[in-house]
Amino acid sequence: MIKAFMFLATLILSVITTAYASPGYTDNRARGMATLDIITGGDTKRRLDTLTDIAPELGVWIANFAYGDVVSRPGLDLRSRELATVAALTALGNAEPQLKSHIGGALNAGCKPTEILEVIMQMAVYAGFPASLNGLSAARTVFNNRGITAGELSK
Secondary structure: OOHHHHHOOOOOHHHHHHHHHHHHHHHHHHHHHHHHHHHOOOOHHHHHHHHOOOOOHHHHHHHHHHHHHHHOOOOHHHHHHHHHHHHHHHHHHOHHHHHHHHHHHHHHHHOHHHHHHHHEEEHHHOOHHHHHHHHHHHHHHHHOOOOOOOHHEEE
């Protein structure tokens, strides 16, 4: 029974992946890759390639669906979406690599370091002080890696 279920699940995922990789979805892919290129600073292909050996379909889903369909929607600008993502990842409290990536993405999308810090600090009220403190630690690492100094944080 379990083998039949696993086979069926694999078949369904294969059909979905094939559909998203088909030519009819090239606009989604192009939108997704363009949006990801802003967030990653042009490092999208290398980052998605890190999934090739273990879960290549996930890279397709990320580019086509998450960023091609959802993140590139016109209702919010990319700055706002990145701030919302930083808030959500801070609140989760268990996604440090993704949080660091999206703190960098928020900077790439035009957010000021102070805006990012304010969003992270606001999460202390909604997600707890430990989550907010961990978020600030992630921000410190990203800012230090980018040479953003304390003086720039007051701007």
